[in-house]
Amino acid sequence: MTSPLSDRKKQILRAVVINYIKTAEPVGSRTVARSYRMGLSSATIRNEMADLEDLDYLDQPHTSAGRIPSQLGYRYYVDNLMDIDNLSADDEMAISSSLSSEKMREIEQIIINSARVLSSATNQTSLIMGPQFRKSAFRQLRILPLDDKRSLVVLITDTGFIKNKVIDMQQQLSQAELHQVVSYLNQKLYGLTIDQVTTSLINELKRDLFKRLEILEQAFILLEESLKEEKQIRVFLGGTTNILNQPEFKDVDKIRRMLNLFEQEPLLFKILEDTSSEDNIVVRIGAENEFEAIRECTLITGTYKIHDKTLGTVGVLGPIRMDYSRVICVLRRLVDYLNQRLSS
Amino acid sequence: MTSPLSDRKKQILRAVVINYIKTAEPVGSRTVARSYRMGLSSATIRNEMADLEDLDYLDQPHTSAGRIPSQLGYRYYVDNLMDIDNLSADDEMAISSSLSSEKMREIEQIIINSARVLSSATNQTSLIMGPQFRKSAFRQLRILPLDDKRSLVVLITDTGFIKNKVIDMQQQLSQAELHQVVSYLNQKLYGLTIDQVTTSLINELKRDLFKRLEILEQAFILLEESLKEEKQIRVFLGGTTNILNQPEFKDVDKIRRMLNLFEQEPLLFKILEDTSSEDNIVVRIGAENEFEAIRECTLITGTYKIHDKTLGTVGVLGPIRMDYSRVICVLRRLVDYLNQRLSS
DNA sequence: TTTAGCACTCTAAAGCTTAGAGTGCTAAAG
DNA sequence: CTTTAGCACTCTAAGCTTTAGAGTGCTAAA
Incomplete structure (x- = not known):
């Protein structure tokens, strides 16, 4: 679009940006002329700066102040002028x-x-x-009975997330039954990302299992809530x-x-x-x-x-x-x- | 110490505090006289206010401003003058x-x-x-093997806290051994508040168990870390x-x-x-x-x-x-x- | 004891002045 | 054609002055 900047203009723009970043004060032509000895007088710099202002790389807060970089100026600096040293x-x-x-x-x-x-x-x-929990892959679901009524459901992902939740069981479940259900779930879900465990998938699994056990409702609630909560x-x-x-x-x-x-x-x-x-x-x-x-x-x-x-x-x-x-x-x-x- | 305030002084102090709370502006004698029609002229109020200032219940930001409550004034208000209505x-x-x-x-x-x-x-x-986790009572410790190397340790308190942590097991442990250790710990710790589970108690238990198993080091680390972390x-x-x-x-x-x-x-x-x-x-x-x-x-x-x-x-x-x-x-x-x- | 009246005080806001920095323009020099 | 010195001009921020308004404290009368 616009013709490329002359080297001199680049140098001056660079000087203004660097100086302004450091001091937060508008940068005048004298400052540029002196601190970056480039063998030019302030008047020359002034002319160049006026050009840079016309090109929208610099702004002037008011008539008789120095210049500050415009957003375009910063952009140009970041894209073309900045050198990224290593950390000290x-x-x-x-x-x-x-x-x-x-x-x-x-x-x-x-x-x-x-x-x-x-x-x-x-x-x-x-x-x-x-x-982002949701991008992690499902690894394992565990159910850990605490007492007669309550169990701890634990959900583990490949990225090391562990979610848990105490759930209320209306009916007691035998170890064997529990084991059966849990391994069914693990098998079905293994490797999916949490994102992929959609509500519809959950419902499908639920239907599958409901035929055999009405009890794991709560475990599904954990899954569903995990999905919701973690949206933010x-x-x-x-x-x-x-x-x-x-x-x-x-x-x-x-x-x-x-x-x-x-x-x-x-x-x-x-x-x-x-x-x-x-x-x-x-x-x-x-x-x-x-x-x-x-x-x-x-x-x-x-x-x-x-x-x-x-x-x-x-x-x-x-x-x-x-x-x-x-x-x-x-x-x-x-x-x-x-x-x-x-x-x- | 000081003689009790006259009713009139109390009323005036109260008016100043209430007004100042509302407006954040120093309260003048006219304001008090007018807005709380107590049949007194501003000059009288002025005298009373001067007294209240002598008693350190009121301050004057500068000679010709109204009065604002001093900290003592607020204290008096809170203790004696404030009425606490119900919420609207x-x-x-x-x-x-x-x-x-x-x-x-x-x-x-x-x-x-x-x-x-x-x-x-x-x-x-x-x-x-x-x-405060630390004031909760220990309820249960569980260890849940995840795979060959890792287990999940879960700590549950009576107030519903659940802490968990993945630990690395250097050696594998049979179900039976694990069960034995865990139930030993549960028995020893049940009902203690987390505060009471001191490092010395942990060391004691550790000695007890080390005779049989060198492996639960990590589980103890969870306990110890829980103690430390939760200090703040x-x-x-x-x-x-x-x-x-x-x-x-x-x-x-x-x-x-x-x-x-x-x-x-x-x-x-x-x-x-x-x-x-x-x-x-x-x-x-x-x-x-x-x-x-x-x-x-x-x-x-x-x-x-x-x-x-x-x-x-x-x-x-x-x-x-x-x-x-x-x-x-x-x-x-x-x-x-x-x-x-x-x-x- | 209370009140009216009045001189006095203080502040915050508004207006004014000034120093300093920096510009833009012009005309001369390179 | 480019660069530079010189100078008048502009603008702001800071300091100073002025003023209006609110409120006081005191005095003398009710």
Whole structure:
């Protein structure tokens, strides 16, 4: 479409973006001329900057202020100008030491801790979708009698989820009968993902079994509820207060809107899910976001897998002015970690 | 100590408190004289108010402003002047309908929903401590082999907690042996509260059993971890953004401090636990709070029980200027609900 | 003891001034 | 044709001043 930018323009755009990310102040021509010694006077830079403004890569808050990157400018920077260094040794140390803390056995613990690490390493708010139970494959169903009336139904998936539920049995069931039913179910369901266990399949099985036993209604309820409940998977947040450190959120009203958003788990889930189809790191800048609520933010997400199955999304949410290069680094690092950690 | 207040002073103090709670503006003598027709001129009220200020029941933000209640004033109001009406029919309706939502099977669901109801009914932030696992009594331990290497250990308490954990078995164990060990443990532990299952007791049992089987190490790890992990019980929050609606929190720095507090679960737990010894509703106004972090707030708490055992604390946290009467009402209602709901 | 009247005080909001940063334009230099 | 120096101009944020309004405390009279 538009002609490609000259190298000089690229350099200048890059300088403006980097500077603005660091200082949050509009960047003037003098600043660019001085700090990135490129042998040009501020007047020349000024002309170039005026061009960049015409091309919509830069904005001017008011006539006599410096320039700030437009959303298009950020996009251009992310796509063409940014270099992604590796993490500094210090960062790497800090991150891996926080990640390797002892008591991280439970999946939930791992996720929560990851959220914390991610937010503190980026100084932004982090969102992590818990592993999607529904994409896991059915492994085993067990029924464990507790006393006369009650039993514990346990559902286990290939990705290590364990769901359980105490159910009431109206009639007692002999060990043998129970065993029969349970192994029938296991046989029928083995290997299916939870997604595939539809209500209609359940009904079919139910019909099959009802001929012989009316009693397992409750066990089916567990299955059905698992399906319903898990439609909204938990989203874990880290560093929600970090947005308060960003100068773009010094307005109480904006803060309220963001915090309100953070309280709406289903919406957060949708926001994360929305990006989860893609393969690698995805950067959504401002209006590129589908959801109105985060149109003033940038969302950077990655997906993590267990045994090569995409199970969830990890993201960083912050103002459009954020340190893209750093966030992407950290996010990559974390996704690697999760992939490795959850597969064991 | 000080001589009791005259009826007239009480009336005036009450009027100031009520008015200030409603408007968040300092209350002037004219306002009191007019809105609470007590046949006195503003000048008279003015004199009385000056007296109340001398007695430390009222404060004056600056020379020519109205008066606001001091912390002592609020305390006097709560102890002597406040009348606690019942909930209005509307409120009652709203609360019971939110509470009776369908899918509240899990304890956690009940707690989370309660937090939501409490915060929206009071327009404050609500805190609810999850039921204290440690005060529950041991009921049953089960071990459920999954495959060659792994088993599921399930721990059940009298208050309906179910903890489980997949463990690795280095050696295989015959059904009979397993059964033997498990029933030994159940016999030894039945009826003890989790608190009573100390590490030393576990070690003792371990010694007993090690003579026969080296294998259950992992099962003990579950027990031990349960003890450790649960030291910090979850605290559920509702309406954290409500503080943003309070005019006393329009300062970003204060907001940051509060939100930071909300992210520190262990501290929240301590704050709630601190009040849990007492019987009924407890009101802590400002500096009456033990914890520095909430010295600018009022915390109103109640405790809920399962089968007459105190299991957790429910609280409302907000600015010192809050609608005490209303909050106390709603809190009472909610504690009743929880007591009833969790005992079934 | 209560009240009217009045001078006084204090704040918050609105208006005004100013310093500083940065621009855009023009004309000269390379 | 491109780059640069110079300069007038613009805009904001911060500080200062002014003012209206609310409320007080005191005094003297009822």
